[in-house]
Amino acid sequence: MPTITPFDPWKTRQCTCPPKLTLNPYTGCSYQCIYCYATSYIPNFYNCRPKKNLIPQLKKEANRLKGELISIANSSDPYPHMEKTLNLTRACLQVLSKHDCKIQLITKSTLVTRDIDILKKTPSMVSLSITTDNNRIAKTLEPHAPPPSKRLKTLKKLTQKGIPVSARIDPIIPLLNDDFSNLIKKLASIGVPHVTCSTYKAKYDNWKRFTQTFPALAKSLKPLYFERGERIGRSFYLPEEMRRKIVKNVKELAEDKGLKFSSCREGLPQLNSATCDGSWLILRN
Secondary structure, eight states, rough: OOOOOEESSTEEEEEEEEOOOOOOOOESOSSSOOTGGGGSSSTTTTOOETTTHHHHHHHHTTTOOOOOEEEEEESSSSTTTTHHHHOHHHHHHHHHTTTSSEEEEEEEEEEGGHHHHHHSSSEEEEEEEEEOOOHHHHHHHHTTTTTTEEEEHHHHHHHHHTEEEEEEEEEEEETTTTOOOOHHHHHHTTTEEEEEEOOOOOOOHHHHHHHSSHHHHHHHHHHHHHHHSSETTTTEEOHHHHHHHOOOOOOHHHHHHEEEESSSSSOGGOOSSOOTTTTTTHHOO
């Protein structure tokens, strides 16, 4: 089975990412975010495990690369807790840095700064997710992920070291983390050039976790998702006008601070002022 595969093989109309490849060093994730989408299609997802024979296989596949963008990782965070000792993602970066490709890291982890030495000599960028700047809310939403205060410091360090960065405000959940004006101010002060946002998409499994964690809020949101919202594929979306209002608000706040803006899988590409995944930063750099 190949280690490098096409991104978004389902060709969903909501995805506006440019053509790229994807690599997941791990199966599953140790952060246990209650809104996680990957739990719906990867069994035993919260039991994180490294891919077997990954590096030997990757070395073979890397020889065939011809300048493609490799996105690490789109299903499982490339820096789960065990990465600190296993160094599997670092080994992948070391292999890829010796071949003709561009690298995009998508993570919530502060450990990404460990690999600045590789990123500095490779066409690369980091997309770091910050769901909220409220540590208390984040602890409930993302129980085992680094607190947002540390993620902001990570973005600052990457920026200071010359690594292009993008911030993902994702997912935005009405009445919970939909006040992001202060977060965007912090991102702008750090020097983050690009923000991507996305609203929460309910799936049966993550909705069950969400209901157990926030029962009162779930009761308020249920009609918005399952009565007034729309179903796209296996996900339940907020009503389009509500999504548009949320996304437009982020756009205005970001662009007022001089940041480029985009949304992810919202069906609103006309609001974007930059490529949604932030990969354009690699070319700019």
